[in-house]
Amino acid sequence: MKVIKTIKRWVNPNQQSQQFNERLHSNYTNLYRLAYSWAQQKPLAQDLVQETMLKAIEKNYQLKQLNEMTPWLCKIMHNLYIDKLRYDHKWLFVEETEIDNQIASPSSEDSFIEEQTHFNIHQAIGQLSAGQREIITLVDLQGLSYQQTSEILDIPVGTVMSRLSRARNQLKVLLKPEQKDSSKKDNVVYLEAQK
Secondary structure (H helix, E strand, C coil): CCHHHHHHCCCCHHHHHHHHHHHHCCCHHHHHHHHHHCCCHHHHHHHHHHHHHHHHHHHHHHHHHHHHHHHHHHHHHHHHHHHHHHCCCCCCCCCHEEEEEECCCCCCHHHHHHHHHHHHHHHHHCCCCCCHHHHHHHHHCCCCHHHHHHHHHHCCCHHHHHHHHHHHHHHHHHCCCCCCCCCCCCCCCCCCCCC
């Protein structure tokens, strides 16, 4: 919320700036989700989103149309994310128990199953490589087109499609429940009644 207050101070209160401000504010939650899926850590995700918002304010003259703001913001955040990866050389991951999953105690069986499913998907996405995480979150979670994803990541559309296919296949493997081998039957011993 500090970012939003900063935005309101820096942006001029004319009509165009007000529309820019409103669109920027409406993208905050989606950017945080995307950043969290990439970074896998709450503080890093918050930093990425704040830096993205500030960079967007500084470079708002580059945005030609307001309806193109979401891909533009994703592009800014991707560049910041890559810079952080280069700076850190590698991400330090914390133990599963330290990740803030924000899972409330379930009120019913359905809500528990839904929460468990979200957790499993989050864990599976966290096991993907950084490149696969970027692709799957931009296309499948953010709903961006292959072309928009291509522009954000600076790679050809064909590469987006092939990486997305590999990422989806990897997710299927990670999310597939272990199946019992049906060819192995339990040995059942039948006891005859004594006469």
